[in-house]
Amino acid sequence: MSRHRDIRNMNIDDEMQEDYPSDGGEDDLSPEDYERLMDAVDMVRETIGSESQSGITEHDIKDTLYHYDFDVEHSVAWLLEEQERRFAARERRAAKEREKAQKLAQQKKAAEASSRVSSAPGTPKNAAARLVKSGTSTPSRGGTADIRQLDLSAMNLTTKESALVDEPPPKITMAREKVLEEAKKMLDGKDDKKGVSLVVIGHVDAGKSTLMGRLLYELGRVDEKSRVANERASNKIGKGSFSWAWELDGTTEERERGITMDVAQQSMTTPHRHITILDAPGHREFIPNMISGASQADCALLVVDAATGEFEAGFERGGQTREHLLLVRSLGVSQVVVAVNKLDQVAWAKERYEEICSQLRPFLVQSGFHSSKTKFVPVGAMAGINLLNSGGAEAELLRKWYNGPTLVDLLDALEPPARDIMSPLRFPVANVFKSHSSVAVTGRVCGGLVQVGERLRILPGDETALVKSIDHEDSNVQWAAAGANVTLYLTSVDPGHVNIGSVLCPPTDPIPLASVFTARIIVFDIQIPITAGASVELFHHSQDVPASISKLVATLDRASGAVIKNGPRVLTKGASAEVQITLRSTTMAGPTTRAQPIAIEPFSVNKEMGRVLIRRSGETIAAGIVTQVG
Numbered sequence: 237m238s239r240h241r242d243i244r245n246m247n248i249d250d251e252m253q254e255d256y257p258s259d260g261g262e263d264d265l266s267p268e269d270y271e272r273l274m275d276a277v278d279m280v281r282e283t284i285g286s287e288s289q290s291g292i293t294e295h296d297i298k299d300t301l302y303h304y305d306f307d308v309e310h311s312v313a314w315l316l317e318e319q320e321r322r323f324a325a326r327e328r329r330a331a332k333e334r335e336k337a338q339k340l341a342q343q344k345k346a347a348e349a350s351s352r353v354s355s356a357p358g359t360p361k362n363a364a365a366r367l368v369k370s371g372t373s374t375p376s377r378g379g380t381a382d383i384r385q386l387d388l389s390a391m392n393l394t395t396k397e398s399a400l401v402d403e404p405p406p407k408i409t410m411a412r413e414k415v416l417e418e419a420k421k422m423l424d425g426k427d428d429k430k431g432v433s434l435v436v437i438g439h440v441d442a443g444k445s446t447l448m449g450r451l452l453y454e455l456g457r458v459d460e461k462s463r464v465a466n467e468r469a470s471n472k473i474g475k476g477s478f479s480w481a482w483e484l485d486g487t488t489e490e491r492e493r494g495i496t497m498d499v500a501q502q503s504m505t506t507p508h509r510h511i512t513i514l515d516a517p518g519h520r521e522f523i524p525n526m527i528s529g530a531s532q533a534d535c536a537l538l539v540v541d542a543a544t545g546e547f548e549a550g551f552e553r554g555g556q557t558r559e560h561l562l563l564v565r566s567l568g569v570s571q572v573v574v575a576v577n578k579l580d581q582v583a584w585a586k587e588r589y590e591e592i593c594s595q596l597r598p599f600l601v602q603s604g605f606h607s608s609k610t611k612f613v614p615v616g617a618m619a620g621i622n623l624l625n626s627g628g629a630e631a632e633l634l635r636k637w638y639n640g641p642t643l644v645d646l647l648d649a650l651e652p653p654a655r656d657i658m659s660p661l662r663f664p665v666a667n668v669f670k671s672h673s674s675v676a677v678t679g680r681v682c683g684g685l686v687q688v689g690e691r692l693r694i695l696p697g698d699e700t701a702l703v704k705s706i707d708h709e710d711s712n713v714q715w716a717a718a719g720a721n722v723t724l725y726l727t728s729v730d731p732g733h734v735n736i737g738s739v740l741c742p743p744t745d746p747i748p749l750a751s752v753f754t755a756r757i758i759v760f761d762i763q764i765p766i767t768a769g770a771s772v773e774l775f776h777h778s779q780d781v782p783a784s785i786s787k788l789v790a791t792l793d794r795a796s797g798a799v800i801k802n803g804p805r806v807l808t809k810g811a812s813a814e815v816q817i818t819l820r821s822t823t824m825a826g827p828t829t830r831a832q833p834i835a836i837e838p839f840s841v842n843k844e845m846g847r848v849l850i851r852r853s854g855e856t857i858a859a860g861i862v863t864q865v866g
């Protein structure tokens with residue numbers, strides 16, 4: 237199985253800590269003072285060197301600058317002395333560690349000698365380690381305490397992690413009926429704003445991340461200091477025009493290349509909606525990541541570039557405007573807002589806006605979007621025009637011919653689709669974060685409910701895990717229901733058994749596993765027809781696996797589904813067909829090696845788990861729904 241992004245290994249224990257160290261009163265600074273501070277930080281840094289060279293963090297520098305009232309000279313002098321003090325302390329600590337290690341080695345030798353004498357025949361050598369693993373607390377007797385300590389160190393567990401092993405398991409604190417009742421209330425929107433997830437799609441450089449960064453700022457989700465910091469830092473590497481996008485494009489590579497590579501998740505609140513944003517990459521190289529984002533969304537925001545020739549580049553055959561729209565529709569998204577961006581590049585010309593809308597409308601209908609569920613809005617992401625309320629000369633130019641809704645007005649009216657909370661839980665893992673002792677998984681609840689303390693089965697495989705906590709947007713919650721994009725923190729599980737594409741479900745109601753299944757597909761605009769045995773890549777949620785279209789069962793009438801021809805020889809563009817799909821083995825062990833099955837369910841059982849996309853040589857050739865598994 238492959239996935240075009242890294243499984244990030246980070247320390248979840250750190251991530252879970254809510255009390256981040258303060259930056260030393262920065263919150264009280266005005267934007268002007270904050271800018272002064274950041275200038276001073278740069279000057280100090282130039283003299284003392286980078287963090288890795290000097291061991292002095294940005295936090296240290298800021299603290300010192302506050303202390304010396306932003307006086308760079310005094311701050312540098314103090315920090316250089318501090319650097320020497322730290323170096324000396326480190327040396328002292330290292331000497332102590334060496335001494336301790338020597339002592340432990342001697343104790344280990346002595347303990348091994350005594351255990352060789354006292355163990356009964358057949359006693360497992362690592363009995364102490366097994367006791368620790370299973371959580372049994374054995375009172376220490378004489379030398380045993382040392383053996384336990386030594387075995388723990390051999391297992392590479394830190395003191396903190398060994399404490400975690402002994403932590404009591406999380407408990408279910410709410411009755412299922414109560415959770416169901418609360419979930420129903422929430423989905424009815426009686427208690428709160430309705431939740432909806434939105435994937436942001438469009439051709440490369442259309443302005444997706446800029447639009448989202450600016451929108452988050454306009455809605456107060458990004459403060460003035462972050463804005464200034466992004467502006468300064470992006471200017472510094474000559475990428476000033478991407479400063480708004482930096483709020484979403486968080487990795488160094490994304491920032492240096494000026495493109496989105498992985499899906500970034502953020503959230504925002506409009507008067508009637510709580511919106512999870514999934515900012516997808518536009519570059520065709522990262523389509524698999526875009527598919528991962530789209531499979532977690534209810535609605536789409538398509539961003540197109542109005543600049544001369546740019547809209548056309550994205551909309552022509554092979555452009556991502558077309559491909560993204562087809563992909564999201566195939567994954568079940570039926571509502572789309574089209575933001576016609578960069579109108580400043582064409583002097584806010586009404587004719588250009590209308591020309592773009594008139595080209596997109598028929599394509600949207602042809603792709604299966606109902607015209608009542610597609611909305612258009614003219615915007616200028618960079619200057620924040622027509623996102624919320626905007627003033628100024630550019631806004632005036634737009635207002636001469638447009639007095640329709642703003643982008644936020646349209647987002648605020650998005651309707652969440654029906655959620656199936658009564659079906660068994662299905663949680664396809666979109667991303668995994670691992671540490672030695674725990675695992676966090678992100679993704680969307682695709683049916684049912686999940687709650688803290690619940691034991692879940694991880695498929696494929698025989699493993700189970702306990703849900704330790706759940707993060708939904710910025711909050712820690714006790715449960716999450718179908719449609720929610722959440723992070724689950726898991727415990728009592730070997731991190732090696734949780735992967736992108738794993739599906740978490742109730743142990744009593746597992747999702748089926750299959751390496752052969754049938755699907756009803758629609759063939760896209762392909763040039764080389766599909767024949768039986770064609771090698772393809774199968775996309776299901778966030779995973780993609782090698783497969784083949786092993787049998788062409790029948791061609792079907794697109795509208796009625798009636799069989800037109802059994803056993804066709806080829807499938808050409810626009811065809812609807814029933815096909816058999818067989819996963820191919822990823823190992824080189826030979827043609828008889830069976831492929832690993834994937835967790836997949838018929839569309840009739842769970843819509844979200846029963847959709848697949850089929851790609852070949854980097855091009856999406858078909859989309860389908862699973863009709864039969866096994």
Ligand SMILES: Nc1nc2c(ncn2[C@@H]2O[C@H](COP(=O)(O)OP(=O)(O)OP(=O)(O)O)[C@@H](O)[C@H]2O)c(=O)[nH]1
Binds near residue numbers: 517578
């Ligand atoms: N003139 C103008 N430029 C804009 C506007 N919005 C975005 N841009 C510029 O377009 C370029 C691409 O913006 P991004 O936000 O990175 O585009 P993207 O669609 O997120 O890019 P990918 O995710 O990599 O496909 C940047 O240089 C932006 O400054 C706008 O309203 N007007």
